[in-house]
Amino acid sequence: MATAPEVNSFDSQHEDVIHDAQLxxxxxxxxxxxxxRTIRLFEVEGNxxxxxxxxxxxxxxxxxxxxxxxKYFNVLASCSYDSRVFIWRESNGAWSRIKEHNAHTAxxxxxxxxxxxxxxxxxxxSSDGKxxxxxxxxxxxxxxxxxxxxxxxxxxxxxAPATIPGSLIHVTGGAPAQTLKRFASGGCDxxxxxxxxxxNTWKEEQQLEGHTDWVRxxxxxxxxxxxxxxxxxxxxxxxxIIWTQEATNAPWQKKYLxxxxxxxxxxxxSWSTSGNVLAVSSGDDKVSLWKxxxxxxxxxxxxxxxxxGQ
Amino acid sequence: MAFSGAxxxxxxxxxxxxxxxxxxxxxxxxxNSANNTQIRLDDTGGYYEVGHDGVEQKxxxxxxxxxxxxxxxGCITSAESVLVTMQSQHxxxxxxxxxxxxxxxxxxxxxxxxxxxxxxxSRASIASKYHLTPLQTHxxxxxxFTKLGCHHTFDTSFSRDFSLLESAKEFVRRYRKxxxxxxxxxxxxxSACPGWICYAEKxxxxxxxxxxxxxxxxxxxxSLVKDYFGGHLGVTPDKIYHVAVMPCxxxxxxxxxxxxxxxxxxxxxxxxxxxxxxxxxxxxxQGVRITECPESEIPSLFTKAVTSPLDGSAILTGTEGxxxxxxxxxxxxxxxxxxxxxxxxxxxxxLGQNGVQLRPGxxxxxxxxxxxxxxxxxxxxxxxxxxxRNIQNLVRKYKTPxxxxxxxxxxxxxxxxxxxxxxxxxxxxxxINGGGQLKPDDxxxxxxxPASRGFLAKAEEAYRSVAASGxxxxxxxxxxxxxxxxxxxxxxxxxxxxxxLHTKYHAVEKNLSxxxxxxx
Numbered sequence: 001m002a003t004a005p006e007v008n009s010f011d012s013q014h015e016d017v018i019h020d021a022q023l024x025x026x027x028x029x030x031x032x033x034x035x036x037r038t039i040r041l042f043e044v045e046g047n048x049x050x051x052x053x054x055x056x057x058x059x060x061x062x063x064x065x066x067x068x069x070x071k072y073f074n075v076l077a078s079c080s081y082d083s084r085v086f087i088w089r090e091s092n093g094a095w096s097r098i099k100e101h102n103a104h105t106a107x108x109x110x111x112x113x114x115x116x117x118x119x120x121x122x123x124x125x126s127s128d129g130k131x132x133x134x135x136x137x138x139x140x141x142x143x144x145x146x147x148x149x150x151x152x153x154x155x156x157x158x159x160a161p162a163t164i165p166g167s168l169i170h171v172t173g174g175a176p177a178q179t180l181k182r183f184a185s186g187g188c189d190x191x192x193x194x195x196x197x198x199x200n201t202w203k204e205e206q207q208l209e210g211h212t213d214w215v216r217x218x219x220x221x222x223x224x225x226x227x228x229x230x231x232x233x234x235x236x237x238x239x240x241i242i243w244t245q246e247a248t249n250a251p252w253q254k255k256y257l258x259x260x261x262x263x264x265x266x267x268x269x270s271w272s273t274s275g276n277v278l279a280v281s282s283g284d285d286k287v288s289l290w291k292x293x294x295x296x297x298x299x300x301x302x303x304x305x306x307x308x309g310q
Numbered sequence: 311m312a313f314s315g316a317x318x319x320x321x322x323x324x325x326x327x328x329x330x331x332x333x334x335x336x337x338x339x340x341x342n343s344a345n346n347t348q349i350r351l352d353d354t355g356g357y358y359e360v361g362h363d364g365v366e367q368k369x370x371x372x373x374x375x376x377x378x379x380x381x382x383x384g385c386i387t388s389a390e391s392v393l394v395t396m397q398s399q400h401x402x403x404x405x406x407x408x409x410x411x412x413x414x415x416x417x418x419x420x421x422x423x424x425x426x427x428x429x430x431x432s433r434a435s436i437a438s439k440y441h442l443t444p445l446q447t448h449x450x451x452x453x454x455f456t457k458l459g460c461h462h463t464f465d466t467s468f469s470r471d472f473s474l475l476e477s478a479k480e481f482v483r484r485y486r487k488x489x490x491x492x493x494x495x496x497x498x499x500x501s502a503c504p505g506w507i508c509y510a511e512k513x514x515x516x517x518x519x520x521x522x523x524x525x526x527x528x529x530x531x532x533s534l535v536k537d538y539f540g541g542h543l544g545v546t547p548d549k550i551y552h553v554a555v556m557p558c559x560x561x562x563x564x565x566x567x568x569x570x571x572x573x574x575x576x577x578x579x580x581x582x583x584x585x586x587x588x589x590x591x592x593x594x595x596q597g598v599r600i601t602e603c604p605e606s607e608i609p610s611l612f613t614k615a616v617t618s619p620l621d622g623s624a625i626l627t628g629t630e631g632x633x634x635x636x637x638x639x640x641x642x643x644x645x646x647x648x649x650x651x652x653x654x655x656x657x658x659x660x661l662g663q664n665g666v667q668l669r670p671g672x673x674x675x676x677x678x679x680x681x682x683x684x685x686x687x688x689x690x691x692x693x694x695x696x697x698x699r700n701i702q703n704l705v706r707k708y709k710t711p712x713x714x715x716x717x718x719x720x721x722x723x724x725x726x727x728x729x730x731x732x733x734x735x736x737x738x739x740x741x742i743n744g745g746g747q748l749k750p751d752d753x754x755x756x757x758x759x760p761a762s763r764g765f766l767a768k769a770e771e772a773y774r775s776v777a778a779s780g781x782x783x784x785x786x787x788x789x790x791x792x793x794x795x796x797x798x799x800x801x802x803x804x805x806x807x808x809x810x811l812h813t814k815y816h817a818v819e820k821n822l823s824x825x826x827x828x829x830x
Contacts, residue, residue: 060706082706105707127672127703152672188672 008047012040016061024067031076033062039078039088041095053095058082063109069116077122079108085124085134103132103146109155115162118181125154131185131195133202147202149195150187158220159183160229161275165248168225180248184208184231186215192233192243194252210254213237217268221275232257232278234266240280242298257290257298277301397562399588399595401581405551406459422551423543424460426451427531430467431557431633432586434773435747438765440600444776445626448613449605451555451589454598456606462539464612466554467629469534470527471614471785472794473502474629476811477524477637478644479802481731485649495519497708497729500637502526504564505736506701507815514705515817523812527635528554528561529570532579533810534612536572538798548577556583557744558737569813585746612790614783628777630656630784633770634740638694638733640785642679645690645730650683656782675738676700678729692731697738704732742770 012018016035023030023044030042030049039055039062060081068075074090075098085101085108106128114121120136131154132146160182181197182205192208192215213236221230231243231252240257257280264283271278278290278298287304405422412420428451430444437447452463480498487494501507501522510517525533531554536547543550554561564570565580572579584592593600608615608624618625631639639659646652654664659679662668667688669678675696680688695704707728737743743766750765785791799807 106703 010049012042013051014038014040019062020064022065022067025070029067031065031067031078033065033078035061037062037080039065039076041076053090055086055088055095057086057097058084060107063107064111066111066113066122068113068120068122071116072120075120077111077113079111079124081107083108083126083128085111085122085132087122087134099134099142101132101134101142101144103134103144104128104130106153109153110157112157112159112183114159114181114183117162118179121181123157123159123183125149125157125185125187127153127188129153129187131157131202145200145202149185149193150189150191152188154185154187155215156186156217157183158185158218158231160220161223163223163225165223165229165245166225166227169227184218184220184233186218186233186235188214190215190235190237192218192231194231206252208233208241208243208252208254210241211235211237211239216266219269219271219278221271221278222273223275230271230275232269232271232280234269234280236265238262238265238282240266240269240278242278242292255296255298258300279304397565397582397584399584399592402551402553402584402592409459422549423462423545424551424553425535425539426455426460426463427466427469427528427535427552427554427580428463429528429554429556429741430465430470430629430773430776431741431744431747432555432589434633434742434776435557435586435769436590436600438769438772439748439750442601443779444772445608445779446605447600448626449608450600450603452606452608453604454593454596458596460553462609462611464531464535465614465626466527466531467614467626468612468788468790469531470629470635471788471791472530472534472811473524473527473635474637474640474785475791476807477501477522478641478648480522480524481641482645482648485645485730496731498522498731500635500731500733500735501813502635502637503735503737503741504560505558506734508560508563509698509701509736510705511815512818514709516709517705518815518817520708521815523814525811525813526564528556528564528583529579529813530811531612532565532570534794534798536577536579537810538794539612546575547572548575550577551581552579553582553584554580555586555589557586557741557747559585559745560736561585586744586748587746590748614788616780616783618780625780626776627780627783628774630777630782631659632694632733632740633742633773634696634733634735638679638692638731641731642681642690642692646681650681650689652681652683654681671700673700691729692733693729694733694735696735696740698736701734701736704729704734739766739770742766742773 012032012034014032014034014036018032018034021030021032028044029052030044031039032042033039037056037058037060041052041055042049043052055078058078058080062078062080064079066077068077076088077085078088079085083102083104083106085104086097087099087101088095089098101124104124104126106126108124108126110125112123114123122134124132124134126132129148129151130146131149132144135143137143162179164180182194184192184194186192190209190211190213192211193204194206194208195202196205208231211233215233215235218231218233221232223229227247229245232240233243234240238261240262242255242257243252244255245252257278262280262282262284266280266282268281269278276291279287280290281287288300289302289304290298291301292298402424405424409421409424412418428448433444433447433451436442436451437444440447442450448465455463477500484494484496484498488496497520499517499521501524504526507521510521532552535552536550540547540550554565562583565578565583570579571577608626610624613626614629615624615626617623629636629640631637639656642659643654646654652665654666658664658666665682665684667680667682669680671677671693676694678691678693680692681690683689693704695701735741737745747769750762795802795807799810801807
């Protein structure tokens, strides 16, 4: 059996609840954000960590941080209850805000960078029911598009991977297929909606119904080129649903992760980088790992023992 | 307990628990601390500072009064542990006793007229717990208080009619001014909830211009009793002791506001506020069981009652709308008629018909109601926002950043999505779930525990049963109100009306030295 993971914990010096912690692409830097309105950056090496900076500027709790792809050199996005999204960049060791995104009128709950192949694009989900997509254009200006996604609020966003489903198996014949930007959003109307870009506007491609309470997180599984696309969504109704699409434009099939609901609200779901293992964190302080079996049923293959998943 | 996805407030409990962050700023008079002074205690427990030269100086005891609790920005509704001692049924007993002594010792000049004003929410709470109708409860409370020695018992539903009328007129005035671009601050926010007012004054002073200047029903009754009724009886305001029975502890804070203090006679408009729970204690302290208490007839004065067509006895009538006063419902209908000539019935508002659109919000304590007029689209956008999580979300939309530049919201289309009026109440589910309301017996003694859903629903039903059985009497149809406007205030919109029925709000200066103040 797998050995227990080695855990190193340290005091972040945050003065209030920590809402998110994200390692950058190389796993060298850690960004944490908290209700104390600050973001703290640490350099992490083995068992040691060193605080690099404290980023201030938000006027409310900071809900999420997201590192951009390293090709953009140390760019971090953060979103907060004060309805703003900030994009920070490091230059010569100093961090500064390169963009303040004000498109929302209520708490911005989630942000997600699009796959780097599409450029520097950030999607933001807010309690005002809108999703906004912020893109950095070639002439070094920012473009932003906002649209209504879920009526009473949007809780989560997840981009589809850039690899075209099936590209590993099928012969494409040379010419690359057009980039199809898609993302999934989960909201307070209990739905997961899939959006695709068409002529610079975003249209709803699909609506996935199945949850009976607010959808708290959606995660689109990374794809190495296999034909099936997976989306995991978790909800206040204590269930996790795996949505599978056999091929592009096929209908989405719904499958509950387990037949029994979880003991408490399920807050986050996250796929491993190869897209095989799903980590699920729930309100009963547990983080469990799930894998799909050959029969199509999902089975728990492990968990992060209590105390680690808090 | 379901959490709101948007925000969790630390240190702000909607119910009453003592906050750790209370700090009483003690003024340092600047005496040089270079001299080492010693502190000496005398046998009575007084502290003396003994200087170098042996001179003793008595040190004043640091104490917290009610008004300090308003000033401290550490906590708001959590101030009750202090309030309980300052305003309670024991104060009332003292006054009753003093009256008794004044009578016995033949000192009629020291005799005070005791007046009790009962709120409909308190009445409904008692009614639902003891399985009585509000009418029976009111009659029993009448009997109980009269027997104790109180002279008159009134109903704040009556003074609420004043609040509703004035709020509605104020709204229409502001809407018209706003339309013509000459001011008129919108959205207008309800002013009847002292918990909300205290919070706004302490942490969101930018929102104060939005709050309706109309006094709450409790304070209107205070003015009515001390000014009009006192004159009627021929006694000065300080010879009247006005007690209000209210569903929450914040009303005690409200009664002790400086704005409601009469400097001339050194008396407050409402002298003492006791909660529904304290009234229940009074019953048991006096050895009376509410269920077996005899009943008195309802007086016609300052009570919202009409003669029943069935048997000619007096029955209570209700007010429309929510159990927190019905501001949303009344002002919506009033504005619809006054501004757009659309007559709306209570059913239209309940069911969302005749151009009325109801929109539920993220949780049960937030909802929107919109009036659509043909050819003009949505013209009135109202909302009800109960509980601090919803109040936070609402209030932050109107915040101007510290730099003074008003942030453009929604790219300039902000006017479209803004509300015109919001009924703001600090307690989730409104006044019927106030902190001082009765709790079911198995949680009795647990201070500040939330009442169960079923119990709350029963209390809410008891409140609405008054309107169901006695009908709804609209404020403008109340003949006593019209008479009072003429006799007491000299007409509508007179300076006297403004003085008696309106008030002001004051932003509390933040004590920046304290690190424990509410952060955001």
